[in-house]
Amino acid sequence: MIAINNISKWYGGFRVLTDCSTAVAKGEVVVVCGPSGSGKSTLIKCVNALEPFQQGEITVDGVSVGAKDTDLPKLRARIGMVFQNFELFPHLSVMENLTLAQIKVLGRTPEAATAKGAALLERVGLAAHAAKFPGQLSGGQQQRVAIARALAMDPIAMLFDEPTSALDPEMINEVLDVMVDLAKEGMTMMVVTHEMGFARKVAHRVVFMDKGEIVEDAPKEDFFGKPRSERAQLFLSKILQH
Amino acid sequence: MGDLDFEIIGRALPYLAGGLRYTFQLTLVAATGGVIFGTLLAMARLSSFKPLALAAAGYVNLMRSIPLLLVIFWFYFMMPVLLQSLTGAERPPQIGAERSAYITFVMFEAAFFCEIMRAGIQSIAKGQAGAGYALGLNYWQVMGKIVLPQAFRNMLPILLTQSIILFQDVSLVSLLNVTDFVGAAVKVAQRDSRVVEMYLFVAVVYFVLCFALSAAVKRLQLRIAIVR
């Protein structure tokens, strides 16, 4: 579904990504972890071309992301993305957040978009909040709306960039629960997270990044059993302490 | 100062009201047009297409470096000549002082509103646009539906404050012999030799209006701050 082949990216003279290669098969859940600044966000944003890259190739469902003639809006509409800071549109109601792109990008009627939005709000347990504005919701609720907004586009894959790291601890689980359900339904997911409980529960593979390189790319069992690199072991011992 | 005759104001009121109406009209048109063109200029200045960004920056800096009065004169006296040489007409086309004033003010204000809207656009976190693009929206949709509404809302108090300044600046058109509020007062003052009364009256009206509008903007500013 998602194939990342030898991606390299520079910010000026600074190399953020070095020859990164990995893949996410249909229905697969891949967790990406690594120290701060290792390039996780940058890599995941390359997948839907929110960040350009200078070398290598990424294809999503066979479509090359970097190619000049790719219809990027069309491609992006098929890939859901959830951000660390939710990025809900604060000037729009929860329902408008869910319907905007359905109407503008997919050409759905307002009625159809609203029906879809209502069903998804129900699913993430926020049916009662449709008319509210994002600022009136808790962080956990906002992130669930953000997931519903992405799902409203009927994506073929979902990207998550540290979806729980801006949340208070007591709200992390309500978001993870939604993600676990999604994974169990067979959604293709690429998830940057340090929630190793989530990785243990639903991930198929774990990718470990450090200094812009993919150091480790292994099935979950292998990764938690015996990560081969010293850097991965060090990282795991650090985050599993708490 | 013994023989002030304030009844002159009552007699001249309909004429003065006509001038005030024109002042409001010109303010409204210049503010609306200025915000629209200013927003487009701001988008151009922030464009990654360098020639466009440079051209917009050049225009804005030029307008902001020339006194408004000079722009008004320049446009009124030079534009017909310029148009004549461009079209090769026999005589300079007549634009007329009022129409010239509308065009000048829209063009001039656009440069100032551009800088306000540019700051407004930059005040919206990049992640907001990113979220829009990630949903498949294109540049114009991201701007029109996500970035600009928020930028406009954040900048509304400053846009209105600039419009109050504009309301005062509009009086400069009286130098083109246009009958705005000040222009009307000048004409009455000269006709009836009642300079002190008329100029006092005009100043009081400007003060009351601008003071009240500024107070309203302050209240709006507080309300926006609370909502956010």
Ligand SMILES: Nc1ncnc2c1ncn2[C@@H]1O[C@H](COP(=O)(O)OP(=O)(O)OP(=O)(O)O)[C@@H](O)[C@H]1O
């Ligand atoms: N716009 C930018 N210009 C220059 N350098 C950048 C830019 N964005 C990110 N970087 C650098 O690129 C590197 C990778 O950043 P990235 O955000 O991908 O890391 P990350 O693994 O997601 O970290 P975190 O866990 O803190 O989110 C960092 O060193 C960062 O400082």
Ligand SMILES: [Mg+2]
């Ligand atoms: Mg990151």
